[in-house]
Amino acid sequence: PYLVPVVILIVGPATWVEKFPEARGTRQSPVDIVTSRASSGGSAPPLVWRYSVNHPRSVVNPGYCWRVDENGYDSELRGGPLGSDVYKLQQWHCHWGSVNGEGSEHTVDGRAFSGELHLVHWNTSKYNSFTEAAGQPDGLAVLGVLLMVGSKHDELDKVVRLLPYIQHKGDKVTFSEPLNPANLLPKRIAYWTYPGSLTTPPCTESVTWILFKEPVQVSAEQVRLNLCYYVNGKNV
Numbered sequence: 001p002y003l004v005p006v007v008i009l010i011v012g013p014a015t016w017v018e019k020f021p022e023a024r025g026t027r028q029s030p031v032d033i034v035t036s037r038a039s040s041g042g043s044a045p046p047l048v049w050r051y052s053v054n055h056p057r058s059v060v061n062p063g064y065c066w067r068v069d070e071n072g073y074d075s076e077l078r079g080g081p082l083g084s085d086v087y088k089l090q091q092w093h094c095h096w097g098s099v100n101g102e103g104s105e106h107t108v109d110g111r112a113f114s115g116e117l118h119l120v121h122w123n124t125s126k127y128n129s130f131t132e133a134a135g136q137p138d139g140l141a142v143l144g145v146l147l148m149v150g151s152k153h154d155e156l157d158k159v160v161r162l163l164p165y166i167q168h169k170g171d172k173v174t175f176s177e178p179l180n181p182a183n184l185l186p187k188r189i190a191y192w193t194y195p196g197s198l199t200t201p202p203c204t205e206s207v208t209w210i211l212f213k214e215p216v217q218v219s220a221e222q223v224r225l226n227l228c229y230y231v232n233g234k235n236v
């Protein structure tokens with residue numbers, strides 16, 4: 001009998017622990033939100049945010065999604081689970097599925113959504129830079145918005161329509177059309193929150209997750225556009 005060479009190629013999250021020890025931690029994200037086990041918000045103060053609208057933004061293809069950089073423009077996120085600290089929007093990006101639209105990172109009672117938007121903020125009350133904050137347990141706060149297929153999202157379309165111009169990893173396009181990140185959030189602002197981590201390497205346990213309960217609708221065409229450029233961006 002001849003020996004069949006068996007090559008087991010291990011890629012993806014299972015290998016992250018080798019290079020990123022944080023991935024072996026105790027507060028790793030994403031998680032499945034088991035709604036029956038979530039405790040009620042109690043007396044948490046309201047979560048409030050303010051973003052600047054009329055400044056140029058750039059959309060970049062980092063190779064696994066698209067990301068909009070806020071270029072340090074003024075913004076604030078405070079309250080809710082964030083104590084007395086004020087956080088500032090650094091960037092926002094999107095995760096999409098590469099197969100049958102199961103693209104969200106978090107799941108709710110085992111259900112995945114077509115995509116998930118992350119608005120990444122850092123703690124300016126305690127730290128001097130995003131990079132410094134990204135290594136601290138209370139350094140980052142990420143607003144998570146679940147995306148489901150439905151009607152077209154006009155605010156998100158200001159980015160989606162630019163995807164054909166950033167098809168390859170490293171591509172970047174700047175736009176100056178006014179855009180309010182607050183318009184990316186759902187109408188109902190009820191949320192789940194938990195202490196977690198970056199969802200991709202280096203998986204640093206520095207994120208206070210705030211995941212809105214109400215999904216936001218995007219059109220099937222917007223998902224398709226993300227998928228085709230997402231896949232291209234990833235494959236390049």
Ligand SMILES: Cc1cc(C)cc(S(N)(=O)=O)c1
Nearest residue numbers: 118120197198199200201202
């Ligand atoms: C690698 C990484 C960096 C940042 C700033 C944010 C994330 S996420 N997907 O947890 O929002 C991942």
Ligand SMILES: [Zn+2]
Nearest residue numbers: 093095118199
């Ligand atoms: Zn993300």
